[in-house]
Amino acid sequence: MIIYKEISKLNKKFRLLNEEKILLGTDGSVTNILEILFEDICKVETINQKIVDNTNYREVILKVNDIPLVYAISKTPFKNIEEENLREEIKKDLLSADIPIGKIIRKYNLETRREIKSIGIAEVDERLKTLLKTNYNQLPKRTYNIIYKNKILMEITEIFAIRGKL
Template sequence: MIVYKEIAELNKRFPLLNEEKILLGTDGSVTNILEILFEGDCKVETINQKIVDNTNYREVILKVNNIPLVYAISKTPFKNIEEENLREEIKRDLLSADIPIGKIIRKHNLETRREIKFIGIEKVDERLKTLLKTNYAQLPKRTYNIIYKNKILMEITEVFCIRGKLK
């Protein structure tokens, strides 16, 4: 996938804010970008979390200054983390604290890369509108993998809701 071309095509059908283009296309930390844009600490509100077959599934809202900005679902197959101590620490961070994934990666000083799989527009149902405190019917969405030591550490899907919330 050539990310800038995908975003350019999407922008023809659904005009995007420059900040949305950056969030859709970044191969870095979304947490960091949100903190810069909204000038505050990024917090996680966990909506749902469970472990099935040694894979953590987590549904969250990312907020800065108590403003809901991103709906995210992550899938973390613990078997792909070979180092037992690291696996247990990441598992503990995901389960016991509302820590953004970008901060977990930074905390453990992991050298990772992001591989974008999908960029598009999400139709927003009433549940998502309520969680994100928005009236928009469609929002930018992407799915990507975080790769660590050539294995998928996490698969993440994000729906961005920054429209109307930037100063």
């Protein structure tokens, strides 16, 4: 997938904000971009979390200045983290604290890369509208993998609700 071409096609249909294009196409930390755009610390509010078959499923809202900006679902198969100490530390951070994934990666100085799997538009239901405090029926969405030591560390889907909040 050629990212800028996918974003260009999506822009023709949806008229993306420049900030949305950046968030959709970045292969870096979304947390960092949100902190730069909104000039304050990004916090996580966990909506739901469970471990099934040694895989952590986490549903969160990323907020800056208590403004909900991103809805995200992450899937972390712990078996893909070979180092036992690191696996337990990451598991502890995911389960016990509302820490953004970008900050967990930075905390443990992990050399990772992001592979974007898909970019599109999400239909936003009433539950998400309430969580994101938005009236938009459609919002930009992407799914990507975070790769660590050639294995999928996490799969993340994000829906961006920055329209009207900048």
